[in-house]
Amino acid sequence: MYSAAFVNKRLYSAFWKCIDYFYPPHCAGCGAFAYRFCPECRKQIVYFSQKNVCQVCGSPVSQGQCQTCLHIKFSIKSIKSLGVYNQSLRKAIHSLKFNRNLALGDEFSAELAELVLSTTWPVDLIVPVPASRKRRSERGYNQAEIIAFPLALLLKLPFSTKSLVKVGETRSQIGLSLAERINNIQNAFSADPKYVNKKNVLLVDDVSTTGATLNACAQALISAGAQSVYGVTIAKAILNTEHSDDLTQISF
Template sequence: MDVLNILFPRRCPICKCVVRPDFLAAGETNHLPQGIGMEKLICPHCYNQVPFLKGPFCVKCGKPIDSEQDEFCHDCEGRKRDFIRGVSLMDYSKHYADRLMWDVKYNNKKEYADFLALELARRYARSIENWGCQVIVPVPVHASRRRKRGYNQAELIADRLGCLLDMKVDAGALIRTRKTAPQKTLDAAGRLENLKSAFAAGKTASNYDNVLLLDDIYTTGATMQVCTKALMGAGVRKVYVMTCAIGYN
């Protein structure tokens, strides 16, 4: 064990117990790219309680659906989606997921971002490679919000995922041009209206053909749709979307 691990042991993000670095069995990491590892970022007890999403999934946005017979979730059915497809990790409506995401967003728990990025990498490294994404672009928060909080949680997770997968991360490819009212109080149509013109492509967006758009939470997909449109307006042809948790309206 590394000396730093003994002096500053990693704590489980959920129960705060000291985490030993040997949790993942060798077999579980076989499919990972080199360098993504054996390290254990959460204790086995809590790991088993994380509400990881279970299929079948909507083929468009990655939300769980009730029946294998359906292709799309209720939200994707009559709605325009310019992104090619989306995947996520946890059910935001369940305990643990809500707490983890809240802590990453508001309590500066950056080590939780390590856990989320590692789980995203474990599940989707191969998909990202197959999709041919050239860059990870985090969904931006408004500059004033970023200043207040000191960081953007989506960028934090994107940076860690980029390290694990050896992929470029470009936080400048999308910019937040306007602050929006809290989305929670609005219905789907209101959300889209609220979001339109809140995002614009940054200077570097036109460098890419195929982008992996990353955000912390996916609910109606309105944010992802608006960001996808902004990127495509700058010449990006394909956008895939990835989030850490999926919520329900």
């Protein structure tokens, strides 16, 4: 478990500014020089109006809960995302996930912190959605950790990668229905009561689609004694719309 006592957000951001100075970045959305994510690409983000999303899974609805959440009982209390997983935001997440563009975690942390602070969630521990040991060693890092760490620094909350682990491999969630996704990912995670007992946990990930992965993490945390679990992601993929092509790009 890391604490903000050792590193603070200003130090963390200063570290990335130093890296930017010596190795100027290119925008993760359009390639523009000297930006991590340029103003034009930021303008393309379709932000969710938090009044018009399902209060459980974060899907766009006129009010209340979506049809799915009225019928399925999720273990996770609520999931919120900044914007739709398309265009520049999709490119930025790909760049963070596959091209080692690690400074992007810092880039989105202020907006994520604002989103969390706009809720009444009683969070006291930040936990990134874990990757399997195999995936983590292939990639060298877990993008959810890269997003969650600066967020924890900003919110001045403890951050833990030990409290929740992914046990074994699951098949890709691409092309599966919600029921299949829930089944596929069930029992994929294991939480340690030593860290999570009686805690209100905020899970952090890059993208959510149906919320099945975050929900499976929440189940494991609650089985280990967590009091309540919430989730926040940079983007949410919208199913069955013109954005459905994007879903071929998602892997969990």
